[in-house]
């Protein structure tokens with residue numbers, strides 16, 4: 001296994017890319033979908049099961065983990081991988097997005113963000129340096145710079161001011177990361193700029209100037225809609241280096257992912273498959289399926305005969321019963337089936353790119369899921 | 379595999395028995411613990427995992443299943459085994475106990491019990507004949523007669539009146555079962571009589587007179603305490619035939635089980651391992667363990683190094699975190715570890731009886747768990 005963090009492009013089909021990230025904890029096949037393990041667990045799933053679905057990497061949330069169990073505590077317990085029984089790579093966000101969306105009484109200054117925990121009201125300060133320190137304490141393989149996820153909608157002035165702050169923080173994160181990180185770990189920059197093409201270009205340029213081993217696209221899937229999201233992704237990727245992985249944060253539906261891959265994105269994360277699963281919604285190769293619907297009460301067919309997931313072989317009638325009864329097994333089976341579907345979706349996308357049929361695959365998915373569908377959620 | 383329901387005694391150690399029930403769906407090694415699958419799922423567990431813990435049989439609740447998804451619906455879907463992906467034997471209760479404890483506006487007459495669903499208020503009538511019909515529709519391998527679980531405390535008159543009604547219902551159930559059941563299925567009688575030794579004797583005698591392939595002991599673990607429970611069990615088993623299995627309903631703690639095995643009981647069910655698991659409580663070979671306790675926050679030792687359960691290899695610190703965070707994985711791991719513990723407990727009891735060391739085993743468990751501990755719960 002490699003000791004360094006590297007990225008290789010293996011194939012291209014239009015703007016779509018098939019690649020592989022090498023890390024000391026194993027390879028990440030791209031395009032890659034990262035299941036979200038917010039509080040050191042991909043909700044309702046055993047880590048072995050997450051791995052069996054084909055996930056090469058999962059995401060952990062710095063905001064949640066810094067509050068509970070606490071970064072220093074995780075470090076004392078041997079790091080996040082050991083703590084949660086997941087030996088493959090982990091990407092952590094910087095905590096910034098969730099500080100702004102979940103915490104109380106937050107105040108942004110040049111120094112960082114002061115906030116109160118949504119759990120117990122305790123006061124915390126998240127600076128670029130502390131965000132990197134926390135991610136190093138967790139032992140994260142791919143870390144993210146602290147940024148401000150520009151709220152949507154934003155005026156150009158607001159977006160520009162927010163972007164400038166994020167770029168200054170990105171530089172501070174890189175300096176801190178150089179001091180605190182271990183070999184083989186990587187820190188990604190995050191492009192902001194709201195829905196302003198020139199600001200997206202400016203942000204990408206500023207980050208490339210600083211220099212990162214990978215670039216994330218942030219501030220999307222926040223209400224701008226599928227079309228605008230795809231447009232902004234396409235504008236951003238053209239200003240990012242070809243030889244570095246690109247990660248679209250917090251996106252999204254199967255349609256969102258396919259469209260973004262078509263714009264040159266390599267990595268994704270989203271709570272949608274697990275959150276939907278807990279609410280009785282399934283992603284299948286025949287489209288979405290709401291198991292609460294009484295039409296499934298006596299439907300003996302499997303959830304998704306086209307899926308190779310064991311959970312997808314349970315009958316729709318049984319899943320309907322579990323969901324209606326509020327049984328945990330319903331959430332367990334649907335989270336599993338959904339994560340498996342997202343992994344199969346990425347596997348099929350990778351194969352389609354390799355054989356030069358990504359456009360056909362994209363159209364086929366459009367027929368199955370509709371071309372746009374609901375927008376991605378965080 | 380056998381086509382009939384039979385029971386063989388393989389070994390004895392004092393009053394403790396090691397046996398095997400043969401059924402068309404596979405053998406049941408006794409003493410046996412049956413995990414409770416109330417609403418067609420052992421809560422928070424995959425059926426494959428339940429099987430892997432060593433369970434030969436699970437229990438389903440007629441009351442819950444008749445209300446949702448409904449017995450006729452389960453029958454149309456191919457029966458309960460197919461519906462819930464469990465091919466080994468299933469024992470169902472009659473629904474009587476839960477009608478009395480969960481439903482609204484219940485009224486007992488000679489005919490049966492009229493009640494309203496706790497789910498939607500719909501009106502239902504459960505008679506001895508309907509209780510058997512429902513269990514046959516579910517496809518239950520071991521069915522229970524409809525009885526009245528005599529409330530505790532009860533005067534002798536109340537207990538006698540209740541008992542007499544239960545015995546008349548038992549006879550009606552046997553007649554209905556003869557008409558509706560399939561070869562290889564069995565119907566068990568249920569001994570009542572509250573805490574009155576002479577009534578326990580009378581009830582056992584009445585049931586033996588009717589004749590059943592197995593006998594349950596009901597109306598215990600309802601508040602009478604461990605000592606009285608064990609005493610009543612011992613009094614009851616001496617009036618039951620040696621060559622039929624004995625099932626102590628709804629009991630209980632590890633101490634309860636060991637004590638009851640010592641009085642000649644062969645089968646148990648209880649929600650305790652799964653319910654406790656959902657509330658952060660673990661059963662381990664070192665005793666009980668409340669994972670909510672902050673003493674475990676940085677305890678890197680596995681939950682139970684003596685257990686062979688994969689779930690018991692997670693650190694106490696991680697389980698503490700999951701429980702404190704309300705994460706479903708905490709309930710999943712602790713339910714699994716607890717069911718596994720109960721199965722290991724039965725396996726060790728079976729071995730101890732085979733080698734004539736049950737008394738030593740019982741004393742050893744007393745040292746680990748205390749001699750009585752909290753009383754069993756339904």
Ligand SMILES: [Zn+2]
Nearest residue numbers: 250270377378
């Ligand atoms: Zn999302």
Ligand SMILES: [Zn+2]
Nearest residue numbers: 628648755756
């Ligand atoms: Zn119980």
